[in-house]
Amino acid sequence: MSMMNLKAGKMNKYTNEYLIEEVQRLAKRIGRTPRAKDFKHYNTASSRFGSWKNFIEAAGLPAHKARKTKTIYSRYELAKAAQEQALVLRRAPSSNEFKYTHIVYEYFSSWDEFIKFTRLKPKERILKNKKEYSPEELVTVVRVIEANLGRIPKVYEVPHGVSTAIRKQYGGWKSFLYREGFTEKAPTANKNIYKKKTLEN
Structure with a gap:
């Protein structure tokens, strides 16, 4: 058969x-x-x-009622919500703690796949005043600020420690935004460096 x-x-x-x-x-x-x-x-x-x-x-059962939770339209919005909750919990949320878990499985095959997509590490604590930030932590912080503002934040709108770490690891704010996918606009040459060379000549 x-x-x-x-x-x-x-x-x-x-x-x-x-x-x-x-x-x-x-x-x-x-x-x-x-x-x-x-x-x-x-x-x-x-x-x-x-x-x-x-x-x-x-089967004669009542239809599902409309959900009262915030409407989620994309995988990206789910990730931002998880990143925001992670900063409150100081760690990645579990499936039982995340209020949009019921939507996660409409976009991802497993909880682990979703957490990997958010760039959060389940066993790693997120420290607010940490001097050294990993690239994943920097992206998480900026993504949360972006979600709250509804746009890409300016460098002065992120915590000083985060902006300092970004300059140290990426060479500048615009370079960070470009390399981490916040914008498709590649950074141009530093105008201040150009001015300095002109004055020296």
């Missing part, structure tokens, strides 16, 4: 009545209408009824 026939046979062994009874039992157990990720026969049910929404309606 081919793999396709095996798969079809597995799906067909569950009747519509069985699927509906199972999701109703699950809803009673968890106290709400299950989401697709809660139901182990999600693929079969969605395929059989056309969509998860159709399946839920067929």
Whole structure:
């Protein structure tokens, strides 16, 4: 028997009545209408009824209520929210602490993949007054400020210790913004250096 026939046979062994009874039992157990990720026969049910929404309606369960949390439109916004929470916790948040965890799995296959995307390190503490910053920490701080302002911050809008570390590690603010993907505009030659050479000549 081919793999396709095996798969079809597995799906067909569950009747519509069985699927509906199972999701109703699950809803009673968890106290709400299950989401697709809660139901182990999600693929079969969605395929059989056309969509998860159709399946839920067929089971007589109430539709999901609109979420009251902030709407997240992209992977980048999720990362910024995690980075902001990390500064409060002084570490990367866990999946149980992050209020947008339910959205994370719409963009990432696992929590570890998401945390890696944020550039946060789960076991590393973030120190506010730390003299030495890693590139990841500098990006995290600036991303959070960017999220709060709604734009790329000016150098004077970031903490002095952070701007000092950026100048030390990247040679300048514009170089940092370009190398870390905040802007696509490459830094130009330092005008002050040009003026100094002119005066020397």
